[in-house]
Amino acid sequence: MSALSTINLCGDVFMLKIVYPICCGIDVHKKFVVATVGTTNKSGVTDYQTRQFSTFTENLHQLLDWLKSQSCINVCMESTGKYWHPVFNILEDYCNVVVANPKYVKGIRGKKTDKKDSIWLCDLHKHGLVPNSFIPPLPIRQIRDLMRYRFKLINFKTSEKNRIQNSLTVSNIMISSVVSDTFGVSSMKIINHILENPDDKDFDVSSMLHASMQDKAATITKSINGNLTKPQADKMRICLGHFNNIEKHIADIETAILGLVQPYLAQLEIILSLPSIKDVFTAIAIIGEIGCDMSAFHSSKHLCSWAGLTPQNNESAGKKKSVRVSRAGVYIKPLLVQCANAAIKSKKCTYFKVRYDQIKKRRGHKKAIIAIAHMLLNCIYHMLDKNEPFNYDLYTIDSKPKQTYAPQITEEMTVRYLQTLGYQIPDMRITT
Numbered sequence: 001m002s003a004l005s006t007i008n009l010c011g012d013v014f015m016l017k018i019v020y021p022i023c024c025g026i027d028v029h030k031k032f033v034v035a036t037v038g039t040t041n042k043s044g045v046t047d048y049q050t051r052q053f054s055t056f057t058e059n060l061h062q063l064l065d066w067l068k069s070q071s072c073i074n075v076c077m078e079s080t081g082k083y084w085h086p087v088f089n090i091l092e093d094y095c096n097v098v099v100a101n102p103k104y105v106k107g108i109r110g111k112k113t114d115k116k117d118s119i120w121l122c123d124l125h126k127h128g129l130v131p132n133s134f135i136p137p138l139p140i141r142q143i144r145d146l147m148r149y150r151f152k153l154i155n156f157k158t159s160e161k162n163r164i165q166n167s168l169t170v171s172n173i174m175i176s177s178v179v180s181d182t183f184g185v186s187s188m189k190i191i192n193h194i195l196e197n198p199d200d201k202d203f204d205v206s207s208m209l210h211a212s213m214q215d216k217a218a219t220i221t222k223s224i225n226g227n228l229t230k231p232q233a234d235k236m237r238i239c240l241g242h243f244n245n246i247e248k249h250i251a252d253i254e255t256a257i258l259g260l261v262q263p264y265l266a267q268l269e270i271i272l273s274l275p276s277i278k279d280v281f282t283a284i285a286i287i288g289e290i291g292c293d294m295s296a297f298h299s300s301k302h303l304c305s306w307a308g309l310t311p312q313n314n315e316s317a318g319k320k321k322s323v324r325v326s327r328a329g330v331y332i333k334p335l336l337v338q339c340a341n342a343a344i345k346s347k348k349c350t351y352f353k354v355r356y357d358q359i360k361k362r363r364g365h366k367k368a369i370i371a372i373a374h375m376l377l378n379c380i381y382h383m384l385d386k387n388e389p390f391n392y393d394l395y396t397i398d399s400k401p402k403q404t405y406a407p408q409i410t411e412e413m414t415v416r417y418l419q420t421l422g423y424q425i426p427d428m429r430i431t432t
Contacts, residue, residue, distance in 0.1 A: 018044065019128030024067060024095075025121025026077035027114050028084050031055060033077075035063060036118040037070045038126055046126065050115050055083070060090040067095060076125035078102050078117075079133060088135070098125060098132045105130060134306060136291040139260065144288035146257050148331060150281070153250050160243040164191075167236045172226035178219050186210050190224060195233055195240075201225070257284060266387075267292045271380060273389035275352070276343035282335065289332040292384060300381040308333050309374040325370060333373070340372035351395035352376075 018040050027034040036050040049070070053063045067075070075091055076098040077084055084099060091097050100121070107120050124130045136144065165182060168175065168191075175190065176182045182191075189208040197203070205224070206217045213220075261268065261284055271283040290303065297303040304310050308328035314321040325333075343352040352372050359368035383390060415425050 016127045018126060020074040020126055022070065022072050023074040023076065023122055023125045024070075024072045025118045025123070025125055026075060026087065027118040027121065028077050028080045028087060029055075029114070030083050033060075033063065033087060034114040034118045035066070036115070036122045037067070037072050038119075038122040039070070040126060046123075048119055048122065050118060052114075055086055057086070057090070060087060063087075064090055064094060067091070074098075074125065076100055076105075076121050076130050078105055078121065092138075097135075098130055099135055100130045101133055134296055136296070137293075139263070140288060140291045143257065143260050143284065146253055146260070147281070147285045147288045150250060150253050150257065151285075151331070153246055153253065157243060157246045157250070160239050160246065163239045164236055164243070167232045167239070168226075171228040171232050173228065174223045174226070175220060178216055178223045179213070186213055190220070191236075192240075194224065194228060195237060198228060198230075198233060254281065257281070261287070264292055267384060270383050270387070270389050273383070274339070274343075274376065274379060275346040275349040275390070275392075276339040276376065278342075282339065285335055286332065286380065289329075289335075290380070294381055294385040297381070300378045303381050304374050304377050307336070307377055309336070309370060309377060332377075336373040336376055337369055339376055340369050343372055343376060344369075349392055349395055 021040045022037070024035055024037045026036075032052055032054050034050065034052050036048055038046045038048050040046040051063075051066060053059045053066075067073075073095050075095045077087060077100065079099045079101060088097055088099065105121055105124055107117050121130075135141075161183060165176060168182070173194070175187055179187050181187065186209045190205055193200070193203065193208065205220050206214060209217060209220070264287055267287060268280060268283045271277055271286055272280065277283055277286075290307075294303070297306065301310070306328060308326045308330075310325065311323040312326055314323055340352070340356075343349070344356040346352065352375065355375070356368050356372050359371050363371075379390060382388075418425060
């Protein structure tokens with residue numbers, strides 16, 4: 001028979017099952033951690049031992065040795081910023097570590113101390129009341145870290161592009177109104193010439209243009225007739241230098257990422273079989289966020305909920321309140337939305353386009369594109385779980401919307417409609 005213990009909550013006493021007779025709750029901080037090991041006997045009585053350790057590696061190994069001496073392999077701690085990572089890295093190989101979302105284990109305000117928080121974590125984990133956060137294996141975590149940094153670098157690169165474009169605009173150099181890409185090869189030759197020779201106002205741009213742009217030479221000459229001041233020129237040189245450095249760093253980090261993903265080439269090929277995913281780094285980003293082992297999630301619905309692609313439940317007193325998607329999946333959700341926008345334009349698989357149009361008529365673009373992103377993640381889950389590429393045959397059955405209305409209005413239908421409005425139609429018989 002499983003041991004039971006009593007818990008007093010607001011004056012009410014509850015009997016709870018003991019899931020982990022020996023477990024540990026760790027309250028994590030920047031400089032130290034407070035660990036409490038709870039040992040529950042067969043009578044349901046728990047004995048607590050609390051110790052404090054520094055977050056230096058040597059002291060965290062002392063924490064591990066202490067847990068081993070207590071025969072404790074079940075550990076629960078709160079995901080406090082980045083401070084839980086060093087503790088998790090030390091305990092990962094020996095203990096079953098549950099990293100809890102703070103909203104599930106938050107203590108009562110006014111009755112919080114480091115020791116009480118660690119005991120509270122221990123008590124919750126003892127009864128199995130703390131849901132575990134998804135922590136992928138170390139190789140996947142490394143890929144995730146580099147891919148997120150690459151995403152930040154791309155944002156920095158875009159910011160520098162915008163700053164350069166703003167400097168051109170305030171200097172009345174309107175080359176962006178003529179060419180399709182201000183940062184293309186031909187455009188950059190012209191901009192670099194202007195920065196290197198600020199006094200050269202009447203230079204021939206035709207030698208700098210691509211063959212397909214020669215017919216725009218006269219218009220481009222007019223568009224660059226501006227007034228670039230020295231401060232704006234200095235700013236643009238700094239921005240261009242930073243822009244080039246960022247491009248180099250992106251290339252370096254992509255090389256490092258490609259070296260890390262070698263064991264997962266088969267999974268990348270599976271994800272790249274989706275109609276909306278053509279870039280290998282998009283597939284790597286998805287692998288970095290959800291991993292390759294789908295057994296970490298209960299079902300595809302669980303994965304979609306974790307990614308923030310499902311409506312929330314918010315009902316009180318029989319009234320349903322806002323059910324918008326949650327804020328979860330801050331990295332994977334925008335990525336899947338971009339893939340969804342590509343999927344609805346795919347001519348190879350029109351299923352997603354048809355479903356998007358059907359939902360958009362009723363719910364609008366935003367809800368429709370989230371629904372398509374949900375479908376794509378659902379596909380990815382089953383593809384990785386079954387180790388199979390995307391099967392186009394499964395998405396051709398309902399590719400054409402069913403007609404819910406008659407193709408044309410017949411004479412009999414018109415007469416019946418007029419009769420329902422109260423009109424009398426003489427010399428007209430309707431056979432039923």
